[in-house]
Amino acid sequence: MKSFASRVEDERAYLLRYASLQLRDRHAAEDVVQETLLAALAGEAGFGGRSNLRTWLTGILKHKIVDAIRRAARDGTAAAAEADADFDELLFNQRGHWAAAQPAWPDPDASLEQAQFFAVLEECLARLPAKTAQAFMMREHLGLETGDICKELGVTPTHCWVLLYRARMALRECLQANWFSAR
Amino acid sequence: MMLSCKEVTHLVSQGLDRRLSAGERLRMRLHFLICRGCTRFQQQMQFLRVAVRRLGA
Numbered sequence: 596m597k598s599f600a601s602r603v604e605d606e607r608a609y610l611l612r613y614a615s616l617q618l619r620d621r622h623a624a625e626d627v628v629q630e631t632l633l634a635a636l637a638g639e640a641g642f643g644g645r646s647n648l649r650t651w652l653t654g655i656l657k658h659k660i661v662d663a664i665r666r667a668a669r670d671g672t673a674a675a676a677e678a679d680a681d682f683d684e685l686l687f688n689q690r691g692h693w694a695a696a697q698p699a700w701p702d703p704d705a706s707l708e709q710a711q712f713f714a715v716l717e718e719c720l721a722r723l724p725a726k727t728a729q730a731f732m733m734r735e736h737l738g739l740e741t742g743d744i745c746k747e748l749g750v751t752p753t754h755c756w757v758l759l760y761r762a763r764m765a766l767r768e769c770l771q772a773n774w775f776s777a778r
Numbered sequence: 779m780m781l782s783c784k785e786v787t788h789l790v791s792q793g794l795d796r797r798l799s800a801g802e803r804l805r806m807r808l809h810f811l812i813c814r815g816c817t818r819f820q821q822q823m824q825f826l827r828v829a830v831r832r833l834g835a
Binding site: 686687690691692693696697698699700703706707712713716717720731732734735736741755756759760763764766767770 | 782783784785787788791792794795796814815816818819821822823825826827828829830831832833
């Protein structure tokens with residue numbers, strides 16, 4: 596039977612990948628994972644074997660990530676200028692209609708059963724501009740409401756919707772190009 | 779006033795983040811009736827949400 600400490604340590608790589616996706620910064624990710632592992636070891640009693648260890652650790656990590664984003668927003672590091680990925684001009688014509696026919700995605704549910712699909716999805720997420728990715732992951736992965744995301748990132752609700760829109764458009768294009776049309 | 783596809787994609791995205799008004803939902807549904815591209819777009823957005831939630835689950 597492995598010790599609690601070594602079972603926690605076994606999850607480090609997973610947690611690091613998770614944090615890197617959300618924070619877009621290797622050093623910041625390593626910091627929050629370290630904080631999470633320390634908090635976990637200090638709070639072993641809180642785990643008590645009730646739930647899945649990874650789920651429990653991810654729960655702690657999410658709080659650490661939100662704290663890190665909040666600190667970064669306060670320091671202004673997250674406010675760095677973003678490349679304006681504007682798909683609108685490519686996708687739509689001047690009257691706002693699709694410039695080209697939009698192909699259907701064949702059997703998307705089958706993709707959810709394939710590890711390779713999630714590898715492509717992670718790669719697509721990694722290509723998003725930092726702030727766009729943060730807004731998107733806070734919304735879709737951490738399940739925060741838009742109001743909270745705006746506050747954390749220091750942007751207006753309208754800008755928040757634009758960030759989420761851009762993330763979705765970019766991910767859709769990326770999945771289309773690297774998964775659905777490649778099959 | 780008919781919505782353009784571009785406007786519909788913005789509404790579909792916002793529909794995942796806020797409650798759309800009855801008018802917005804109605805105009806969006808009318809648009810879906812005549813536009814296959816936007817209908818597919820909406821399905822793809824719903825799929826994307828499910829896929830990202832399963833990521834690392």
